[in-house]
Amino acid sequence: MRIEDLNWMDVEGYLKHDDRLILVIGACEQHGHLSLLSDVKIPLALADAASQQTDVLVAPTVNFGCSPYFLAYPGTLSLRLSTLMDVTEDIIRSAFGQGFKRILVLNGHGGNNGLKMRLGELANQLSGLKIQWYAWWLSHSVEAVALRHDLKPSHANWLEAFPFTIVADLPEGEKLQPTVPSDILDAETTRQVYGDGVFGGLYQAPPEIMQEMFDACLADILQMLKFE
Amino acid sequence: MRIEDLNWMDVEGYLKHDDRLILVIGACEQHGHLSLLSDVKIPLALADAASQQTDVLVAPTVNFGCSPYFLAYPGTLSLRLSTLMDVTEDIIRSAFGQGFKRILVLNGHGGNNGLKMRLGELANQLSGLKIQWYAWWLSHSVEAVALRHDLKPSHANWLEAFPFTIVADLPEGEKLQPTVPSDILDAETTRQVYGDGVFGGLYQAPPEIMQEMFDACLADILQMLKFE
Amino acid sequence: MRIEDLNWMDVEGYLKHDDRLILVIGACEQHGHLSLLSDVKIPLALADAASQQTDVLVAPTVNFGCSPYFLAYPGTLSLRLSTLMDVTEDIIRSAFGQGFKRILVLNGHGGNNGLKMRLGELANQLSGLKIQWYAWWLSHSVEAVALRHDLKPSHANWLEAFPFTIVADLPEGEKLQPTVPSDILDAETTRQVYGDGVFGGLYQAPPEIMQEMFDACLADILQMLKFE
Amino acid sequence: MRIEDLNWMDVEGYLKHDDRLILVIGACEQHGHLSLLSDVKIPLALADAASQQTDVLVAPTVNFGCSPYFLAYPGTLSLRLSTLMDVTEDIIRSAFGQGFKRILVLNGHGGNNGLKMRLGELANQLSGLKIQWYAWWLSHSVEAVALRHDLKPSHANWLEAFPFTIVADLPEGEKLQPTVPSDILDAETTRQVYGDGVFGGLYQAPPEIMQEMFDACLADILQMLKFE
Amino acid sequence: MRIEDLNWMDVEGYLKHDDRLILVIGACEQHGHLSLLSDVKIPLALADAASQQTDVLVAPTVNFGCSPYFLAYPGTLSLRLSTLMDVTEDIIRSAFGQGFKRILVLNGHGGNNGLKMRLGELANQLSGLKIQWYAWWLSHSVEAVALRHDLKPSHANWLEAFPFTIVADLPEGEKLQPTVPSDILDAETTRQVYGDGVFGGLYQAPPEIMQEMFDACLADILQMLKFE
């Protein structure tokens, strides 16, 4: 159940018996051969699946995140971290003021991590607000699936190659992990280093592994939605 | 052709022969009986249609706009204008740096109007950038269609009741235009004044009128995409 | 009665029986052959006239507004919209804290329109504050006068040519409306398009029409000052 | 010659032979029995006098400054320092972009002093810009006049009691300097400490002393306008 | 060699043959029984040691970081992330403008991690700047030492109990890892959860292990200072 499919009377009705909200925050950035919006599509798919089982509302997605290092890859549209923090604060304050007290942020992008600090600042200001943060690819669940199948999860490799993020034929086989300088890279250097944008490893994994991983993340989310 | 359906190589290819981008900026706010995301859905539908005819790229949508006056309607998620200006500046700077020189902003929401001032500031800073701004419901085209059919366009009435924004049965008939105080309303007062959120007029119009209006707006956009 | 002609004891006395304040926000920008401060002078003249009849206090003027597009015309001194919003918020918070509860903003400049969004944000925060916004040249009153005399109101044409804004001999006759590109113009292009800065139409109107228009706007303001 | 009495063509003509500008930055704050706008009126009178002798242009005044400590005195309208810095930066950038290279800031208010830091930041960014800063009441000239007549200059006492700042009968005689706590005072405490708002000393001085002081300051300004 | 022990001529001399700078960014926050400034003291000790071997300059420390979740522990003095990003940007721009081209940021505090995003934004703006980021406790070196001795590194436990961070007798033995809710905690809840502020594990480790860990981190830093 997405907010976009409801009108305000529906949301008012919802708030009479529930106070939870799922907020997907992603990025519009290069994902190698995959969709530029992969970091939105994956957590949104998880949100939709979780919502189907729990009826928890899903807010419209924040489609842009912090990707200054990928700006030399066309199609990457990046926010300053300060901007993203303001966006998220405004959304959460809006929702909180209407009675949403438990918010699960499904973050789809590593560069958004600094956002958690603003959420912590908000937690000190909005008494009674509970915020959960889930970054699916960092979960123990994903780690376990990857280990089980001897796969190495990495940006834009098999890890993110879901049916709904694939927008072109994927290369066969494996990409060698590039040698990455240890300094904080500017966009031009990042592109020189990463070439096609994949951080290395297999380009794709069998569908059943992708499903297994998806299901494991979904289980995490269902658990988190209990806000225990 | 939406960026979300492409990878960065596709966008790089695109930029070799075109430098245009459509950016939809909407709002997540009460629309009476219609979808809370109507202000995104309508310009996005127009963008998709225009893209189909021109192959111009469509960026991911900015799903939130400025709606402080509607915050007492649950589901309204509003940005401060300063936040929205930063979001838009960051996106445009990202795109401009990659070679997008002509950007058509399809604005879906009246409260976002102040944004044009930031765009003007950017126009002074980014030499060679061309920005068009289109607010479909303020167009002569919509005015003409409304006049032709003796309809009065207003927030959340028939004007915005497209098949893809209708999420519930719409009331029959017409709403009397409420008496609106002339001062700048806070959210609570706004809700008292507007009740169901519609600003008055017919709740719906025949599908062929909606199509006529859509087509007229589309024609405007196709014209603007020439950037003449 | 302007604040500049009073000391604080006077204002304290005033607040014992009234809580209204008129705040003029203008611009310092090219007005063709007219004064660069026309957008302050006109609403201030209205404010003074209204104050004479009602004894409502007039705050010092905000002499700068948002005019990035006119910066290639010497003498235009423009604020970023974010700056203007902060200025206005600070003034209103100051006044509200002292007991001014009803504030009429007389805006003199179209580029300041985005400011209304910040006022809406403030209305949500300052309980008991009432803000009116009046942009004289957009009023039905001005429209009616213009229609009655078959005149077309436009930036820097007869519409703003009051005795107190005229600083040089005005051209005779009429300026053809220039062909204006539809995109958001940078300052250089704006100057190329508009030449002498007038947006077209007659350079001046007979004094009695100007007075008629002034009186009509004044009547509007007197009505608004009732804060009904 | 004030910008408000000119149109843009006049300013363009001016810039062909001169690149100086006087910018008055004041405050709207309690001045005891004197005008709430004394901090604008005094430097503006000086600016007008200097302009009469030199033909240097005078920009519209910034009518608001930083006076958080006086907010408990009705009529005080105060900006945050961050706001005032932004206002001044925007004005100076506008003017600099049009060819004003030498700007004399006539500051009328002690609380605005922090502004100089932003001016220093700007001096590093805008190559070729020269900014002078003059705070008349801190000048050696004023000190000398005060010493000569055995007067002690202080906020809102005789020092600022010019014919054009007097808006009410002034008390006879002298106010004892109040005992002032050494800490940074909030607005309520400030008012308790200062009572009528005067910082002590004689309420007025003979007109010829006021003139002597004015002339001395004017001479300073004329010297500074040489930008040597 | 710390900047505080030099004058500007010394630094000018240094810049003739080197362009590296070490910048320590820490936090002032609860560290259980350890010094509130542990997050500064540890990276500073490493910086000093590295400087002794390489003569690379050490800038004054940024003594405050982002710790909103620890604000209920007295002595924690926390910056908003936006503030910390501005501080760091200002320092780096200052240094870069003088010829420092390679900057190693020794971060001492996990809550500062979002700062990397601003550094990435700067890397795109300041051509020729190289920034390294080192968070000692997340290094493979520390992980290896901990594994070798079967110790679990955690906030304020043995991991940070260096001779120079110990300011009180440390408890004997081990603290059970508290059960931590998965949501983003406000400060009050954080204190309830963590009690004495230690995240669990042994309170101290033998000095030789601490030295081993210190040496391993120092080796990392010496390697990074090569900026290869």
Place this chain on the structure above:
Amino acid sequence: MRIEDLNWMDVEGYLKHDDRLILVIGACEQHGHLSLLSDVKIPLALADAASQQTDVLVAPTVNFGCSPYFLAYPGTLSLRLSTLMDVTEDIIRSAFGQGFKRILVLNGHGGNNGLKMRLGELANQLSGLKIQWYAWWLSHSVEAVALRHDLKPSHANWLEAFPFTIVADLPEGEKLQPTVPSDILDAETTRQVYGDGVFGGLYQAPPEIMQEMFDACLADILQMLKFE
């Protein structure tokens, strides 16, 4: 007693019987032949001495201030004033929330003066907070010592040449006061004007005068710490 030598339990204990805090705010900027951190070292030495006699807590130092005009002297690391205001606000809010109600700011640097305005803004917001501000070199005490010994205090001359700020041999004798343009100088010009960075006068004074001055300032601080 510095916070860095305590853990949070110590601070909690302290707050049971005292609510005072000393906050040193300095600068990292050229001081001629003296330490680049002189503006921190001097107030910190005073803070330590005062703390020894009163047991009042000393917060970690803010090591950076506003010195845009000195940026052409290597080693000067300057914050924008807006940044410094945010840093100080964040620290004071943190401390105030934990029970520190009386804060003495020991400012070490003239360029930080604008900060007082933010402190005044905070005083209006944080009810019950008392803030003292002490700029040692502007004190009557220093003036008296200087007069007594016929010395002229100035930036980086004898005034700041304490044993703990001397990092190199100081020149003998006296520097002529350079001729300083009256405008707000950019960094390059400042360096041309001031050469070695000293503002003129004797390079050093006898140790007993330095001690006399130190003691006089210390006495001031001890008096201020009574918060009478």
